[in-house]
Amino acid sequence: MERKITVDREKCVHCGLCVADCPMYCLEFGGEQTPQYQDGAEGLCIACQHCMAVCPEGALSFGGLNPADSLPTAYGNSDALLRLIQSRRSMRHFKDEGIPSEILAKIQAMLPFTPTASNANGLHFSIVRSRGKMEAIRRATYGTGALFGEVNSPGLRRYREKIASGEDIIYRGAPVMIAVASEKERTVPPCHGVVDAAISLTLVDLYAQSLGLGAVWCGLALHAALQIPEVLALLEIPEEYALCYTMLLGVPAVRYPRTVQPEPFRVKIL
Ligand SMILES: Cc1cc2nc3c(=O)[nH]c(=O)nc-3n(C[C@H](O)[C@H](O)[C@H](O)COP(=O)(O)O)c2cc1C
Known part of the structure; x- marks a missing residue:
């Protein structure tokens, strides 16, 4: 500008x-x-x-x-915001339907409001919403058998078995995936680009859940894209950007009637 x-x-x-x-x-x-x-x-x-x-x-x-x-500013209702933060859950069960275009457009319109270090705005979002593209990503991910090949922890062995039995343990049947990438030079220490990317998906998660969608951060999809060049290529990230993280979105197939009761973090008041 x-x-x-x-x-x-x-x-x-x-x-x-x-x-x-x-x-x-x-x-x-x-x-x-x-x-x-x-x-x-x-x-x-x-x-x-x-x-x-x-x-x-x-x-x-x-x-x-x-x-x-410009929009008039509004800071909402703190009780409602807190309850949203407490109520949001990782969604791993999605209905077999797409996200309505107008809902996805709302999320897209929110993106530029997320803060970035030095206001760099150096993020790129690949929003995969086409059923065919998601299927291609699934095929490329599971087809090679390369995933988790070299790791032998009990957890990953279990993933391998599930994949072999045809379960979509990574993308969970989600109709939409957002892959956020940062300008490459902003991913090296102090890694502001990676932090910017994480902030943007944190806000996507909250906003999506307030819109009635389900969302889950997906480190496994990130792993797939970083391990399998074909998966990364399908995300069509411009050359000068590096993939930072992925999130799955869709219409939730389950509902959580209550919150969890998480253990507190360690906090020291100084
Ligand atoms: C950075 C990050 C990566 C994650 N990756 C995955 C993933 O690959 N697959 C998955 O099912 N859940 C993933 N999760 C979800 C966490 O397991 C989940 O946030 C945690 O268990 C707490 O549950 P909640 O989000 O419902 O509160 C991820 C969460 C974060 C923050």
């Missing part, structure tokens, strides 16, 4: 919130007490749009965007 700030002078009340809220300290008050980039600071701007979002008067436009087109 173009690094360009325009200010409606009629509306600007010179409160300074835009200048103070810039995470990169790029802005200053110019001659007419209107905000502007400091000399040459456009290059430091991460295009987070905080200057536009924070302006109480809607006087500042970033990159030619109209502040009036």
Whole structure:
């Protein structure tokens, strides 16, 4: 997005919130007490749009965007959000039907709102929704017999037996898979791209479950894609991105009437 700030002078009340809220300290008050980039600071701007979002008067436009087109902010109901977090479960039983297009479109429209380090937005989402493509991924995964070949733990032996008996233990019959990839250079330490990818799927999981879908993180599908080049190729991830994680989605075939009662994490209050 173009690094360009325009200010409606009629509306600007010179409160300074835009200048103070810039995470990169790029802005200053110019001659007419209107905000502007400091000399040459456009290059430091991460295009987070905080200057536009924070302006109480809607006087500042970033990159030619109209502040009036932004959504009014809303922070929802904390009790409802907590109950959603407590109620979400990994879904491993899906109905044999697709996800309605309008529901999938809602999830897709949510994606750009997930935070990324330095606002890099360097993620790519492969959303596999075609039945034929999911079948091709299943065939490529189970057809080779390569999966878990070299590992001999009791758990993985059990997986191998299940696969041999024709069970879809990886994709669980899900109609949709989301594979999130990050720009390759952002996957090396400090691995911001991988963290960004995990955050995005965390939000997909919650939002999908609030929409009545079932979702499950799928490390096994990630393993399949990383082990079997044909599976990875089917995800059509652009060359400059590296696959980070996968999530399965679908219409749930079971319902959880109650939450689990998880053991607490270790926490030290300092
Ligand atoms: C990073 C990650 C990878 C996972 N991979 C798989 C997987 O490959 N297959 C699976 O059935 N569940 C997978 N899960 C689901 C976990 O087993 C599940 O989150 C955990 O048992 C807690 O259950 P809950 O999600 O219902 O609370 C994964 C979860 C996470 C967070």
